[in-house]
Amino acid sequence: MTDLPLSYTIAVWLIPLVIAIVFHEVAHGYVARLFGDHTAERMGRLTLNPIRHVDPVGTVVLPMVLAIAHAPIFGWAKPVPVEGRNLRNPRRDMIFVALAGPGTNFVLATLTALLLAAFFSGSVPPDDALYTASGFAFLSLLSFLQVNVFLGVFNLIPLPPFDGGHVVQGLLPRAAAVQYAKLARFGFPVLLILLFVLPMLSPQLDIVRRLIGPIANAVFEIFLGIAQLTGL
Numbered sequence: 001m002t003d004l005p006l007s008y009t010i011a012v013w014l015i016p017l018v019i020a021i022v023f024h025e026v027a028h029g030y031v032a033r034l035f036g037d038h039t040a041e042r043m044g045r046l047t048l049n050p051i052r053h054v055d056p057v058g059t060v061v062l063p064m065v066l067a068i069a070h071a072p073i074f075g076w077a078k079p080v081p082v083e084g085r086n087l088r089n090p091r092r093d094m095i096f097v098a099l100a101g102p103g104t105n106f107v108l109a110t111l112t113a114l115l116l117a118a119f120f121s122g123s124v125p126p127d128d129a130l131y132t133a134s135g136f137a138f139l140s141l142l143s144f145l146q147v148n149v150f151l152g153v154f155n156l157i158p159l160p161p162f163d164g165g166h167v168v169q170g171l172l173p174r175a176a177a178v179q180y181a182k183l184a185r186f187g188f189p190v191l192l193i194l195l196f197v198l199p200m201l202s203p204q205l206d207i208v209r210r211l212i213g214p215i216a217n218a219v220f221e222i223f224l225g226i227a228q229l230t231g232l
Contacts, residue, residue: 004130004139010064012136016144017063020105020151021077022053027104028097029080035093037086045080053077074150074195079161091170091177098166105152112145113226122228145223153216154208161187 004012026048029040040046045053054060058076066074087093120138129135156164161184169177198205 006068008131012139012143013147014060014063016140017075017147018050018054018059020108020144020147021059021075022048022050023104023108024101024151024155025053025077025080027100028082031100032080032082032087032093032097035096036088037083039083039086040080043081053080074154091174095167095170098163098170101163102152102155105148105155109145109148109152109223110226112141112148113223116141116145116227116229120227120229124229142229145227146220149220149223150216153219154212157212159187159190160184 026046029046032039033041033046050059055076055078060075063075082094082097084090084094087097116138125132125135125138130139155162156167158164158168160166160169160181165180165184165187169180172180194208198207199209204210
């Protein structure tokens with residue numbers, strides 16, 4: 001597939017990314033409400049309006065920088081507030097709240113793969129058709145599929161503040177869980193180190209590309225099989 005202009009690349013990546021992370025966050029809030037916490041609802045965060053969820057850095061600036069650098073596109077929205085004390089069974093219910101985000105991403109990935117199979121019948125549009133409405137739709141769906149797979153896998157990293165960290169915290173004995181939760185204060189610095197600092201120091205230290213990447217790629221290939229687009 002030919003190299004695309006930067007503006008076109010941003011269009012077919014940024015819009016799918018925003019949609020994916022908004023659904024991810026709203027899913028946390030809906031499941032929290034299901035288990036008794038209405039914090040997100042009271043704050044008006046149970047909406048698919050992206051303006052209510054956009055984080056200027058994580059939703060706009062970072063994805064655009066990654067697109068310019070031809071790096072894997074990643075981002076985040078403002079976290080939907082969840083007050084664990086309001087949950088009927090905080091430790092157990094928080095596991096379901098945490099899994100709701102990645103779970104939603106995998107559901108969206110499945111639906112997207114089915115749409116690709118239904119509308120494109122396993123055929124990739126030729127390069128000269130990429131600038132048509134059909135070509136744009138194909139690339140946007142493909143990007144949406146990849147973004148949802150990566151968000152789902154990446155957020156299952158078993159460290160706070162990732163969703164996988166909340167799952168581990170809920171499974172640990174209470175005393176160990178309290179100590180484990182304290183790692184969350186280092187979450188944003190750790191994210192910056194993983195995404196930017198370590199790769200700049202050495203390609204061998206690019207943990208996301210070397211460890212998370214192969215897992216995400218393997219899962220992505222499964223969904224490509226559903227979409228009948230293997231071998232891309």
